[in-house]
Amino acid sequence: MTLSLRGVAWLGLYLAIALLPLLVTALSRLSAGSQGLPLVQGLGIAAGTLALALMAVQFALVARLPAASRPFGSDALMYFHRLMGLAAAAFLLAHPVLLIASGWPAASLDPLAGPAASRAAAASFWLALLLVLLSVARRRLRLRYEWWQASHSLLAAAVVLGGAFHGMAAGSGRLAAWLLAAYAVGFLALLLHYRLWRPLALRRRPWRLIENRDEGASTRTLVLEPAGHDGLSFEPGQFAWLATGGSPFGFGQHPVSFSSSAMQLQRLEFSVKALGDWSSVQVPALEPGQPVYVDGPYGAFTPDRHAADGWLLIAGGVGITPMRSMLLTLRDRRDPRPVLLVHAAHDPGRAIFREEIDRLCGDMNLSIVRVYEAAAAGEGVEQGYVTQELLRRHLPSGIARWQCFVCGPAPMMNAVERALLDLGVPAGRIQSERFDLV
């Protein structure tokens, strides 16, 4: 099966899992002797059923299941998880609002009153709202990423299990109760895979830090070698989750792009810019010899999955790291196709890997355009930003048959994607990767 077909199949499965409880509720309610319900009350029940099904299936999107993430790329799944999480929150919010509007007592939202199922429902509702709030406003609340990850996992488990208990007791029939129980069991199985099985597998394949190199511009490169195993294969442009705290079981795991050549299986490099607590404080303090656990590879941001006459790489800031991996890999493979790198940075001092990439021009068919906000224009150097006008001057005539890779700050990526579309690059030939989600 092709990757696109697999993608459609996974989307169909997602939709089926989301809709199945709705269908079963309909069948159960249509059974003998059931009373007709007012429209608003029926909508409230339907909204709650949908919210629960969506929340249960959300975890599958980010549980790092290789078969599910391969067709889409993990960053896309995480983004979809976020979008559908918001949709689930909207359905969840509508559930009590509609039920109360149809005559249910508002006191049913009190998590400390009523029978156990009612208390579970109310607690699940408030915890779900807390979960959404913490995700949407993590930065404003200055919540550390590791704490957010831990709270997100725990809250999600409480919400789904409490919601399933409420749904089973709500009386939509035996079949609906069994189905919700199956959803809860499925959720727990995924949790077990994510928090126990996967870390156990990682613990059997540790890596050792052999160098922690300062690249300048607040960026460090971690160089790893396998400790007692034969390494890891990946595609250039992909990323892995790094656990540097000495254990693969902790909550502090961070997505970082491979920055080394994919032809080197036993020497991995990851370049990390100081942007948060982990990258600013913990990464610089890592000492050679320390164990690091590498969960990957993930992601679909890679030239290996596309046919192309050439490669256009547009990088802003630390977005150069996956491009470095692509360039080194193309060089090591002696790929004869042309590569145009547009590398944007504030100034030459902050353009990491600049000299190393310049040297690659002698080894492969590579052209480079540097774009600096704060430096004078010159040969191969533009002053300002990556605009449509700048791209028009530098793109080759056959660009519609090239593949374009864009990685950098979100505003730059938005502008560059629009510019490429306006310049006639087909949407299917523009690849981008975004991780700045929470």
Place this chain on the structure above:
Amino acid sequence: MRHRTLRRVALVLSAGLALAALGLALLLRWPGPPPAAVAAGQGAAAFGQHCARCHEPAEVAPAFSDAASAATAIRLLESHGRAPLEQDLQIAAWLAARGD
């Protein structure tokens, strides 16, 4: 680009799910069928247990062929024989469904 596509997919999907919720709510407005209709499949067994010794199905089924006569026949069933009311209703539903 994938993110723009994903936003559209999520929007369409959410709208579709909201429509499905509305569909369910509309469906829930209708009461379910009366219990006897569901139990009609069990009517044959109940007929065999309580009626077959003295009656043929074809002989009594016409009495259940329309709603007015069925109501009379059900009242007759209630006061006739030893079957509990639930089985009387199952028998009536089964006979009406035969269409003799």
